[in-house]
Amino acid sequence: MKIRTLLVKFLSVTMILFIWAGVASAHKLSVFAYIENNTLVGEAYFNDGAPVRHSAIHVSDTENNLIAEGTTDEKGQFSIPIDITDLQSLLVSVNGGMGHMGQTVVTIDTAEPDKATEKAEKETNSNATESSNSTISLSEENISALMQEIVQKEMAPLRNELFLLRKEISKPKLSEIIGGIGYIVGLVGVALWVGGRKKYGQQ
Amino acid sequence: MHIAEGVLSLPVLLIGASGAAAGVAVGLKKINIETIPRAGIVSAALFVSSLIHVNIGPTSAHLILNGIGGLLLGLGLFPSYLVALFLQALLFQFGGLVVLGVNTCTMALSGILGGLLGRYLLRLGKPVWLAGALAGATGVAGAGIFTALALAGSGEAFFMTAKLILLAHIPVIGIESLVGAFIMTYISRVMPSLLEEWKK
Numbered sequence: 001m002k003i004r005t006l007l008v009k010f011l012s013v014t015m016i017l018f019i020w021a022g023v024a025s026a027h028k029l030s031v032f033a034y035i036e037n038n039t040l041v042g043e044a045y046f047n048d049g050a051p052v053r054h055s056a057i058h059v060s061d062t063e064n065n066l067i068a069e070g071t072t073d074e075k076g077q078f079s080i081p082i083d084i085t086d087l088q089s090l091l092v093s094v095n096g097g098m099g100h101m102g103q104t105v106v107t108i109d110t111a112e113p114d115k116a117t118e119k120a121e122k123e124t125n126s127n128a129t130e131s132s133n134s135t136i137s138l139s140e141e142n143i144s145a146l147m148q149e150i151v152q153k154e155m156a157p158l159r160n161e162l163f164l165l166r167k168e169i170s171k172p173k174l175s176e177i178i179g180g181i182g183y184i185v186g187l188v189g190v191a192l193w194v195g196g197r198k199k200y201g202q203q
Numbered sequence: 204m205h206i207a208e209g210v211l212s213l214p215v216l217l218i219g220a221s222g223a224a225a226g227v228a229v230g231l232k233k234i235n236i237e238t239i240p241r242a243g244i245v246s247a248a249l250f251v252s253s254l255i256h257v258n259i260g261p262t263s264a265h266l267i268l269n270g271i272g273g274l275l276l277g278l279g280l281f282p283s284y285l286v287a288l289f290l291q292a293l294l295f296q297f298g299g300l301v302v303l304g305v306n307t308c309t310m311a312l313s314g315i316l317g318g319l320l321g322r323y324l325l326r327l328g329k330p331v332w333l334a335g336a337l338a339g340a341t342g343v344a345g346a347g348i349f350t351a352l353a354l355a356g357s358g359e360a361f362f363m364t365a366k367l368i369l370l371a372h373i374p375v376i377g378i379e380s381l382v383g384a385f386i387m388t389y390i391s392r393v394m395p396s397l398l399e400e401w402k403k
Binding site: 028029048093097098099100170172176177179180181183188191192195199 | 204205206207208209210234235236239240242243246247250251254256286287290291294295296297350353354359364367368371
């Protein structure tokens with residue numbers, strides 16, 4: 001009887017622990033980063049949403065050559081100027097100290113639109129007459145700069161939303177917690193079964 | 204106190220993996236059919252404990268419960284921890300499969316040390332709550348020191364890292380002492396036969 005009540009109370013304690021667990025989470029370091037205007041912009045955070053403050057950032061290419069270094073600020077954010085020509089992807093790793101480390105891969109696909117605009121510019125240049133050539137190319141430059149600015153402005157809330165979404169996804173989910181406990185219960189069952197067969201023989 | 208992948212050097216990883224393999228092998232021999240349910244419950248508690256955050260002071264840390272696990276299981280803590288950490292790595296991406304051995308060693312060894320201290324105090328006839336509290340506190344502090352050692356083996360400055368980790372875990376040490384005292388008082392009331400077993 002005593003053992004049974006002990007077990008019941010132990011189980012209830014475990015239940016309380018894991019209901020509690022629904023609101024909190026543990027220390028996994030995640031990094032979110034993107035390229036904007038030849039600058040690597042991003043943020044590093046722990047799973048509970050706490051920023052990774054004043055931590056070293058290493059940026060390397062696919063061959064593991066160090067390209068740039070930096071540190072996160074008080075809010076865990078960082079922006080590092082990087083020359084992205086001839087680069088396909090960047091590996092951004094943040095070392096939060098005490099064994100915490102997070103990595104993310106930033107793929108760079110700005111090369112294509114650049115080429116496309118260059119082509120378009122050339123075409124318009126060749127089509128245009130001598131006299132209007134300068135004004136057209138100037139206004140096109142203006143337009144592209146303006147476009148970039150507008151797009152960036154419009155993208156900012158979207159990026160923020162994406163960031164929050166990623167933060168949310170990186171938290172442990174209730175189904176995973178229950179699943180993990182289920183695995184342990186199953187393992188105990190297997191062990192008891194095997195142990196019982198050994199002790200009491202095959203019945 | 205999960206060490207992430209990509210932080211540790213290869214020798215440390217290898218030492219951790221072989222240490223964990225030896226510990227698990229010995230631990231499995233210590234677990235018999237009577238202690239299997241206990242090992243399972245401890246494993247489940249370890250698995251969820253790192254989801255409980257203590258946000259006191261400048262840094263946040265999570266509960267560990269390794270000292271109390273060591274008190275309850277002794278060397279059987281090793282397999283228990285392996286299961287808990289494996290599932291955490293798989294489901295929550297805490298730690299990782301490559302560093303599983305090192306994390307198992309740092310956590311289980313310190314827990315076992317805490318447990319041994321607790322059992323020694325019981326043998327001396329000290330109050331049960333004190334044994335539980337000290338086992339809990341020693342487990343956390345030991346885990347911090349072992350983690351700092353593993354990191355020192357991979358190039359980080361030992362004393363600085365150990366200091367940072369221990370400072371961050373002061374609230375956790377306090378809470379785990381309370382949990383340990385509570386659990387031990389509880390066991391002494393409900394299952395005194397278990398304590399007699401540990402006093403031998």
